[in-house]
Amino acid sequence: MRPWLTQLLQLALVLVLAPWLTGLTRTFKSRLMRRVGPPPLQPYRDLVKLLRKETVVADNASWLFRAAPYLIFAVTWVAAALVPTFCTGLTFSAAADLIVIVALLGTARFFLALAGLDVGTSFGGIGASREMMFASLAEPAMLMVVFTVSLFAGSTQLSYVSAYMLSTHAGLSISLALALVALIIVSLAENARIPVDNPATHLELTMVHEAMVLEYSGRHLALIEAAASLKLLLYLSLIACVFTPWGTAEVDAGAWAYGLGLAAYLLKLIAGASLLAVSETATAKMRVFRVPEFLGVALMLGLLGAILLFVSRLS
Amino acid sequence: MLTALLANLSPLVSHRGWPSVAVDVDTWREIGTALREGRFELLAEWGETAAVRCVLYQPSSGAIYLVTLAAEAGAVPSLAQFHAPALRLERAISDLFALRFIGLPDQRPWLDHGRWPMRHPLAAEYPMPSPAAADRATPSPEVNYPFLPTRGSGLHQIPVGPVHAGIIEPGHFRITASGETVVRLEARLGYVHRGVEQLLIGRSIENAARIAARVSGDSTVAYSLAFARAVERALQFDPPPRARWLRAIMGELERLANHLGDIGAICNDASFALLHAECAILREATLRACAQAFGHRLMMDRVIPGGVTTDLNGSTIEVIQALTQRLRSQFPELIELYENTASLQDRTVGAGVLTPALAAQFAAGGYIGRASGRAFDARLALPYAPYDELPIVAPVRREGDVNARVWIRILEVQESLRWLEAALDALPRGLIQVSLPTTAPSTALEATTMVEGFRGDVLAHVRIGPALVIERCHLRDPSWFQWPLLEAAIYGNIVADFPLCNKSFNCSYAGQDM
Numbered sequence: 001m002r003p004w005l006t007q008l009l010q011l012a013l014v015l016v017l018a019p020w021l022t023g024l025t026r027t028f029k030s031r032l033m034r035r036v037g038p039p040p041l042q043p044y045r046d047l048v049k050l051l052r053k054e055t056v057v058a059d060n061a062s063w064l065f066r067a068a069p070y071l072i073f074a075v076t077w078v079a080a081a082l083v084p085t086f087c088t089g090l091t092f093s094a095a096a097d098l099i100v101i102v103a104l105l106g107t108a109r110f111f112l113a114l115a116g117l118d119v120g121t122s123f124g125g126i127g128a129s130r131e132m133m134f135a136s137l138a139e140p141a142m143l144m145v146v147f148t149v150s151l152f153a154g155s156t157q158l159s160y161v162s163a164y165m166l167s168t169h170a171g172l173s174i175s176l177a178l179a180l181v182a183l184i185i186v187s188l189a190e191n192a193r194i195p196v197d198n199p200a201t202h203l204e205l206t207m208v209h210e211a212m213v214l215e216y217s218g219r220h221l222a223l224i225e226a227a228a229s230l231k232l233l234l235y236l237s238l239i240a241c242v243f244t245p246w247g248t249a250e251v252d253a254g255a256w257a258y259g260l261g262l263a264a265y266l267l268k269l270i271a272g273a274s275l276l277a278v279s280e281t282a283t284a285k286m287r288v289f290r291v292p293e294f295l296g297v298a299l300m301l302g303l304l305g306a307i308l309l310f311v312s313r314l315s
Numbered sequence: 316m317l318t319a320l321l322a323n324l325s326p327l328v329s330h331r332g333w334p335s336v337a338v339d340v341d342t343w344r345e346i347g348t349a350l351r352e353g354r355f356e357l358l359a360e361w362g363e364t365a366a367v368r369c370v371l372y373q374p375s376s377g378a379i380y381l382v383t384l385a386a387e388a389g390a391v392p393s394l395a396q397f398h399a400p401a402l403r404l405e406r407a408i409s410d411l412f413a414l415r416f417i418g419l420p421d422q423r424p425w426l427d428h429g430r431w432p433m434r435h436p437l438a439a440e441y442p443m444p445s446p447a448a449a450d451r452a453t454p455s456p457e458v459n460y461p462f463l464p465t466r467g468s469g470l471h472q473i474p475v476g477p478v479h480a481g482i483i484e485p486g487h488f489r490i491t492a493s494g495e496t497v498v499r500l501e502a503r504l505g506y507v508h509r510g511v512e513q514l515l516i517g518r519s520i521e522n523a524a525r526i527a528a529r530v531s532g533d534s535t536v537a538y539s540l541a542f543a544r545a546v547e548r549a550l551q552f553d554p555p556p557r558a559r560w561l562r563a564i565m566g567e568l569e570r571l572a573n574h575l576g577d578i579g580a581i582c583n584d585a586s587f588a589l590l591h592a593e594c595a596i597l598r599e600a601t602l603r604a605c606a607q608a609f610g611h612r613l614m615m616d617r618v619i620p621g622g623v624t625t626d627l628n629g630s631t632i633e634v635i636q637a638l639t640q641r642l643r644s645q646f647p648e649l650i651e652l653y654e655n656t657a658s659l660q661d662r663t664v665g666a667g668v669l670t671p672a673l674a675a676q677f678a679a680g681g682y683i684g685r686a687s688g689r690a691f692d693a694r695l696a697l698p699y700a701p702y703d704e705l706p707i708v709a710p711v712r713r714e715g716d717v718n719a720r721v722w723i724r725i726l727e728v729q730e731s732l733r734w735l736e737a738a739l740d741a742l743p744r745g746l747i748q749v750s751l752p753t754t755a756p757s758t759a760l761e762a763t764t765m766v767e768g769f770r771g772d773v774l775a776h777v778r779i780g781p782a783l784v785i786e787r788c789h790l791r792d793p794s795w796f797q798w799p800l801l802e803a804a805i806y807g808n809i810v811a812d813f814p815l816c817n818k819s820f821n822c823s824y825a826g827q828d829m
Contacts, residue, residue: 033592122473126810195658198586202480203814205473205490206586284659285586288495288811 003251007081007091014080014237018229019043021236021269026200028277043229047222055218058119068115069216069223072108076227079104080234084241086261088159089251097156098146101234102139105190108227109135116212123204127211130288134196134208137295138189141182144302148179149242151309158238162245175312178305180243185298187235189291191228194280196291206285233269240268317342317349321371321380331762332548333370335381340392343384346371347397356678358765359774360394360401361789362408364438367391369401370763370774372678377696381763381776386414393419400677400796411512413438426505426828429458436513465491465499473810477506484824488813495809500802507828515788520546520751523785524619527775530790531826532613536562536569537768538790539618541775544699545788546620546751548762549779555746558622559700564738565605565614565623566766567731568635571642572601573769574724574731577821581721582653584815585662593649597642604638607631622748632739639732646732650725663718667816669804671713677800680771680793682723683820687715693767705741707734715804717819755781770794770823792826 023040030037057066082096082104113131116124150156152175153164189196192209201207204214213224241248247264249257286294321336338346346369349355358379360369371380384391393416395402405416406425413435427434434455462472470491477485485506491499511530515523527542528535540562547554554562579594602612608631609617617625627635653659669679671688678684684691692709694702710726712719761778771793780786801820805813 029588033589034596035592122471125471126473194586200588201586203584204480205475205813206584206811281589282656283587284582284656284662286658287662288809290661 003091006087006251010085010090011081013085014233018233019047021233021273022229024273025276028274029280032277032281047226050222051219053218055220058215061119065115065118068111069220071111073223073227075104075108076230080230083234083237084158084162084248085237086265087249087251087258088162093157093159098158099156102142106139112212119215121215123211123214127208130208134189134291137292137299138186141295141298141302142186144299144306145179145183148175148302148305148309152176158241162241162248165245175305175309178301182298182301183239189295191232191235195283195286198285236269236272244268317345331551333379333381333763337383344392347394350398357398357400358678359791360404362412362414389413390415390417392417396420404795411437423460424458426508427455428505429455431455462489462501469493470498486824490810492810497805497808497810500805502798504824505828507825511829515785518785520620525616527790528616531792531823533573534768534770535613535615536565536618537766537773540566541764541766541773543618543620544764545762545775545777548764549760549777550752552752554622555749556743557745558747560738560742561623561747562618563701565617567735568605570731570769571728572598574728578721578724581818582659584818585659587659590649590652600641601638604634607634621751626747636739639736642732663721664716666717666812667804667808667819669715669800673800673803677796679796679800682720683797685709685711686719686723688713693765693772697765705737717815720819755783759786792823794822794827797822798827
């Protein structure tokens with residue numbers, strides 16, 4: 001199959017799978033609490049429902065408030081399509097590496113926070129300020145993870161990193177373990193999951209991500225929800241691609257390898273969703289001011305990973 | 316000194332039970348001073364057409380007084396100028412009655428939001444609930460409600476409610492914060508004012524009992540019990556012993572269901588949904604057992620003046636025994652989970668501290684008072700049957716944080732289970748109901764009682780007229796003295812912890828708004 005075709009397939013795949021992953025996590029969480037819970041396909045129904053609903057916009061909303069959902073969705077979608085899922089060597093690989101992904105997500109966050117501030121409600125302001133406080137630590141921590149992984153694999157390109165991890169050169173490394181822990185912490189924070197934020201809460205005063213999007217409705221909200229699902233998929237795919245690359249197909253492999261890659265990818269997502277559900281069930285949310293400490297740990301671990309790698313290279 | 320004074324005044328003959336005295340303005344002011352100095356606790360204050368009444372309790376001796384002050388030209392001295400806990404009560408009284416409080420530090424209305432078709436709806440001659448012509452003609456004025464000011468740089472206000480995102484009752488909270496730190500919280504309540512006190516006037520006793528049961532749905536047994544006991548005391552007859560035991564059994568079941576629900580809900584507000592789910596299962600089991608045993612999940616209208624409507628038999632006793640056994644085996648695991656989840660403990664320990672001094676000043680009842688060192692429990696302080704025969708133990712803590720309030724609930728669940736099991740074994744035989752006296756009294760008779768609901772002490776005052784109808788009934792929810800304390804407890808906490816602290820208080824909106 002041609003690389004551009006694979007890239008198109010990947011774009012479609014992440015879009016189709018993302019709500020399912022969100023739904024799957026919710027289903028697992030419900031089961032852990034002895035509830036039946038919604039089926040994993042519920043988020044699709046929610047999206048369809050939201051798309052059909054009227055979109056109510058505050059009187060004092062500027063163009064930014066209307067434009068932000070499209071922008072956030074587009075940027076997140078592109079970022080999610082850059083991470084190799086079932087096969088490596090995508091067309092965009094050459095142009096887009098880990099740092100671009102971080103930058104794309106940063107852009108989405110920037111516009112979301114602006115949109116939260118735009119209509120001037122107090123909850124939007126609270127959400128935006130908390131989001132930025134967390135982001136100021138989550139982003140450097142993420143970059144540290146990127147540096148560690150790139151130093152280790154010798155490239156910031158995810159296809160290359162994935163292939164390198166599969167090869168015999170890789171082996172086990174302390175730095176990688178530190179980077180993995182840091183990446184998991186950043187993923188929890190970036191996806192507004194417990195213990196940093198609670199995606200299921202109705203309490204406006206405790207919200208971070210949800211507080212920023214409180215004023216959105218209809219198709220705007222659908223796009224933002226879809227973007228949130230894509231982001232969760234992106235982070236899980238990223239962890240899978242770098243730390244558990246087994247089964248991922250090469251770009252020019254045949255249909256059989258592609259099928260195998262897809263099956264492996266789905267299994268990884270299911271495993272990720274169940275681990276996330278277990279961790280969310282077993283912990284309470286942190287106090288807001290404890291989150292910077294939590295993210296600080298991620299930053300330090302990332303830094304430590306990078307330094308250890310440097311030192312070992314030098315000696 | 317004041318005690319001697321109150322004891323020497325000749326008690327009002329029509330009042331049955333607690334000593335009831337009429338005082339003059341000077342003694343009323345002296346009461347204010349005594350309250351300020353902490354020699355007495357204010358348990359209630361309510362209005363009459365041309366008088367105010369309050370209930371005083373002396374913790375050191377256990378003495379309790381009902382004090383009445385006749386208004387002079389529609390004015391009385393304010394107790395709130397001496398004793399802050401009286402403030403909202405007096406603001407509510409001046410909304411409902413055409414009474415002026417001299418020296419009232421806060422003149423803003425409380426229950427009247429400027430949306431009533433009339434002013435002072437209770438300012439009429441009894442027994443007919445028709446407001447004075449002048450008041451009836453004037454709709455209550457548009458209310459400009461300035462919130463208490465705050466000064467400082469970088470402060471911002473967060474208005475929350477009255478409509479909330481969750482399925483809870485309406486109330487407005489105005490939070491002034493410096494960044495994330497709460498500088499001031501001010502609650503504005505009264506959105507669920509239904510005019511309960513007016514509805515009660517002129518009703519038959521049976522009819523009024525049904526209204527009293529609906530003041531605050533989660534405490535329906537406590538309200539029914541308080542009302543029934545007040546009626547029984549006023550008319551001086553006793554329900555049969557078995558009925559008293561059945562009432563207390565229902566009361567403890569209500570406590571169990573609410574505490575189990577609260578423990579889970581507090582954990583849920585710290586985003587620990589697991590305990591919420593597990594506690595919800597146990598709460599549901601309790602409600603189903605109540606439905607099986609008494610025919611109603613909340614046991615509404617099961618306690619009536621004269622006794623109870625539903626008896627327990629061998630099989631329904633077994634239903635409750637099966638419930639207590641199930642709770643005994645499953646509840647300890649949940650406590651262990653609560654204690655061993657570090658992330659949850661990190662949220663509840665040290666959050667929303669209420670100091671013992673404030674709890675004592677406001678005479679805070681229930682788990683709020685007992686988590687902050689105030690040991691008062693109506694079942695012990697003013698014991699009523701069957702707690703005089705089969706005593707109950709009220710746990711007390713002094714930390715006053717969210718964790719302490721959770722722990723008081725945990726300990727009360729365990730104590731209620733123990734008490735229930737013993738009570739089911741000791742349940743006396745006999746009738747469950749006697750009919751109300753039908754001979755009309757020659758004058759109006761009144762009585763005041765207090766019972767311990769799950770949230771704290773519920774006070775009921777009734778006056779029954781010669782036609783055996785309710786002339787006046789005042790029901791005081793424990794939340795009157797608990798809501799103001801939430802504002803104190805949240806001070807210095809962060810905005811994001813407000814829902815957690817609020818849930819640990821779990822005050823009643825409906826009970827306070829009436």
